[in-house]
Amino acid sequence: MKCQIANPNKFYVILATFMLFAFQSVIYGQTVSIDPATVESPATGEQLTLNINITGGANVAGYQVTVTFDSTALSSASIANGDYLPTGAFVAPLPATETSVGLGATTIGATSDGDGTLATVTFTVVENKDSVIGLEVLISDPTATVMAVTVEGGIITGPAPEMPTEPETPAEPETLETPEMPEIPVGPEPMEPEPPVQVTKMFEMALAPGLNMISLPLMPAEPYTASSFAEMVGATIVIRLDTVIQDFVGFITVQEGDGFPIEGGQGYIVNVPGGGTVTFTGTAWSDTVEAAAAAPGIQLPSTTWAFVVSGDLLETEAGVSYTVVAKNRRTGEVATRRVSSEHKEFNTVWADLSRKSVIEVGDTLEIMLFDDMGNIVSGPFTYTVDIEDLRKAYLSLPLTVGDVHPAETILAQNFPNPFNPETWIPYQLEKSADVTLQIYDTSGGIVRTIDLGFKPQGFYMTRSTAAYWDGRNNMGEQVASGVYFYSLQTPDFSATRKMLILK
Structure with missing residues (x-):
């Protein structure tokens, strides 16, 4: 015998209600x-x-x-x-x-x-x-x-309220004459209640050795700056996210000045090499923005997820803006910072809030300074990161305008060419090295070997700095007219070009 549904509409309402509650329970x-x-x-x-x-x-x-x-x-x-x-x-x-x-x-x-x-x-x-x-x-x-x-x-x-006892029925009072009521003097108006006193509290925060992300748990009596905050927690660097430019801004303790203000409700990256416990004192925040939770640190040297390249700009031109570019050659990641000639301090920051490593021991960093026309005016300089750099979480070096270094080693064309009997051979060195110049004839025989000795990194492109050949062989004899080849050699570079003597 089949069951009949007397009211299908009511059934569907009940079924829908059941499914709704079942879905919510999931x-x-x-x-x-x-x-x-x-x-x-x-x-x-x-x-x-x-x-x-x-x-x-x-x-x-x-x-x-x-x-x-x-x-x-x-x-x-x-x-x-x-x-x-x-x-x-x-x-x-x-x-x-x-x-x-x-x-x-x-x-x-x-x-x-x-x-x-x-x-x-x-x-x-x-x-x-x-x-x-x-x-x-x-x-x-x-x-x-x-x-x-x-x-x-x-x-x-709280405690249960006490039950009132039944009062005794009072005796019938005697009838008394009602005395005249004296006038009630009007007193001073009631004082407005004083605002509640803010209670000073203490908050202990454990910081791991290395990088930590923290926020101010209490409002201090005197506002912190990046400098005073770093001193208080024992940090070498303080990094914040500038929400206006959507980029990280750093401060290192070897810099002069106070740095940026430390505000409530904001997260800051600090590097505390020794770790430890810091005690904050102050009152509770009243109108903070969404709280930025403190986060535990990461033990060095397993991962360094924030790093600052910092320094001073020297011999800048008034009214010129500069851009510092730092590149990690291993990762290809680039950090930049625009600096005015009046400010003369820079901090470029790498940071990964997911706590992935941004730098490792042995990484090669390349640092350059550009003017506002896009010309290199200092560098490029290369630096190899060591364990002490990771412990501090920063690297500090000055950049001098005009101190331009070659980005690569190059052997240029001799001048004049053709020549008789002497010529100059220009070159540039990416890094300092022992340099040798050899001259060959068309049969591959060595005509002349010129030992230029140890040469610092730099440009050797003028008559006063380029390699010089007087057209003579190793015996001191003038060579004949014709095509010759010259080769520049360093421990990790070799290049050859052709030249012509016409007599």
Whole structure:
């Protein structure tokens, strides 16, 4: 016997509702909640610890939680990573405010499933009363994709109110004459309440040896500059992202001046060779932009994901703008910085916020300076990176306008050509080397060998600097008219050209 549906429309509504809830249960199968959800407040001055638990987690590689609370009832004492993510997760506190505290953590190459504790948060009770604990959560997978999650906050309950006792029925009062009421003097107008006093807090941040990405967790009494911030955390460099020009701006401690201001809600890359723990003091931020989470450092020399090439410009021309170009020959990556003749300091920055290496020991860097017409006015210079450069995360060198170096070794055409009896042979050297000039006849026999000796990197293109041949062989005899070949040789270069003697 078949079952009949009395009201098909109602059935479809029920079916659609069921499918909707079933679909939502798939999307929001992960739940993050405060545990215990309801708890009685301890006495004033005592501490209260709550767990931030996840149930039904699947393929979780990272999280960010922000806990909000009533600052008249509680003050934050600490927040710590739980045991849900695999051992070795990177953990970073978020900047705290008067009414919130947060934490972020992520893993590389590992995930977690099921139930567990993401983090624990501890409060100090300011006043024993009812209050609400709010929770904001982001859960991500290994590709950093944010996953849907159901979030449940918590409730703190204060003491139960005392029940009033039944008052005794008063005796019938005697009838008394009503006395005249004296005039009530009008006092001064009530004073406006003073603004709340900002409480100075302390925040300890662990910095790994090498590169770290951090933000200011508290607002300092005196604003930091790049110079004072580097001194405070023990850094050799400070790097920020300039959102206007969409490029990195660096500061190194050997430079003069204060550098750029350090602001709340912004992330900064710092290199702290020795690592250690830094204590920040200040008050909670009130109007910060979206918080930039601090992030753990990377141990050298495994990867250096930020590096600065810095220096001074010397002998610049007034009113001329210059561009510094630094190139890593191994990777082909180029960093540039435009500098005015008045500023005379430059910082070119390589940085990869995904923490992939931008430089390694043994890399060859090529540095050049161009004027605003596109002409090379200093360099190119080459520099080989060593382990000390990675430890500092910067390289410092001056660039002098007019100090132009050849980009390659070249043997040029002799002049004059044809000639009788003497000629000059110009060349340029990319790097310093021992140089030898040999002259051959058309049969390949050596006519003359001229040992030019050790020559510094540079240009040898004029009569006063080029190699000179007086038209004589090794015996001191004048050679006959005809075609000859000349060859320039260094330990890693050789080139040959043709010349003609006409008598």
